[in-house]
Amino acid sequence: MSIIFNHVYHSYDADTQLKTDALSDISFKIEDGEFVGLIGHTGSGKSTLVQHMNGLMKPTEGEVYFDGKDISDKDYPIKELRSNVGLVFQYPEHQLFEATVFEDVCFGPLNQGLEKKEAELRAFTALRQVGLEETTYYQSPFDLSGGQKRRAAIAGVLAMRPKVLVLDEPTAGLDPKGRDEILSLVKKLHDEEKITIVLVSHSMDDVANYVDRILVMNKSRLVYDGTPKEVFKHAEELEQMGLAIPQVTYAMHALKKAGFDVPTDVTTIDEAVDRIIKCIS
Ligand SMILES: Nc1ncnc2c1ncn2[C@@H]1O[C@H](COP(=O)(O)OP(=O)(O)OP(=O)(O)O)[C@@H](O)[C@H]1O
Ligand SMILES: [Mg+2]
Incomplete structure (x- = not known):
């Protein structure tokens, strides 16, 4: 498994006066088993970038390859891509919509075509993996705390058994304890389940402790790609981009x-x- 971005551009409202270039000439490769942090100031293009990883968005120009195949090809199996690359949205409210947490987590595997029993089994396993208390399983996802909502959203994606887990700002709005719990969970999924992780964050402190590699976005461009040590050598430039070391x-x-x-x-x-x-x- 690998994800390749080859000179990817993405513009919103192209051909209008409102045109916004959200991604400009982005190229990189993510290999199986990596733990990558994606950092950048607000509006730098992080969410746009990660939505290209599971085919929710397509490049305006350039190519995205999953496992060597161009996801923009006419006959590319996008549904399969969505199972392989699980995306946890920046706002869990955008992901949770069923009447109960349990039904929500069953949704993905049912949509993959699994039998009800198998989907339920997957849902229980995923809910246990993320450490949600059983009392929450039959509550409305909207009655959960911020940290619990994140866990429920992560469980919904894990139930599809993805090879790659992409988390868009999973710690936003959480207190330090909630933040550490989510990041430890993500690390565990990487270390024990061998899932490839892409973690989007504003916070250098969040990513520095966990990731092997950091991609830095600035104004729609990928400006650094390296180990935390390599990237943090550019302290001054990072500060100018509004990012602290x-x-x-x-x-x-x-x-x-x-x-x-x-x-x-x-x-x-x-x-x-x-x-x-x-x-x-
Ligand atoms: N649906 C949209 N329509 C038009 N412009 C958009 C849309 N979504 C994002 N943009 C613009 O594209 C650029 C990149 O946005 P994006 O959401 O990818 O950034 P981000 O790095 O995820 O920001 P944040 O840290 O605030 O989540 C911004 O200029 C944003 O205003
Ligand atoms: Mg975003």
């Missing part, structure tokens, strides 16, 4: 300035603790 990286810069012999390319808290202990012992 992780707090822990700032802290290491401050320690260095104060005379401690610590590296400044640290991007995770664990690594920082390790390097500070080494420095003072």
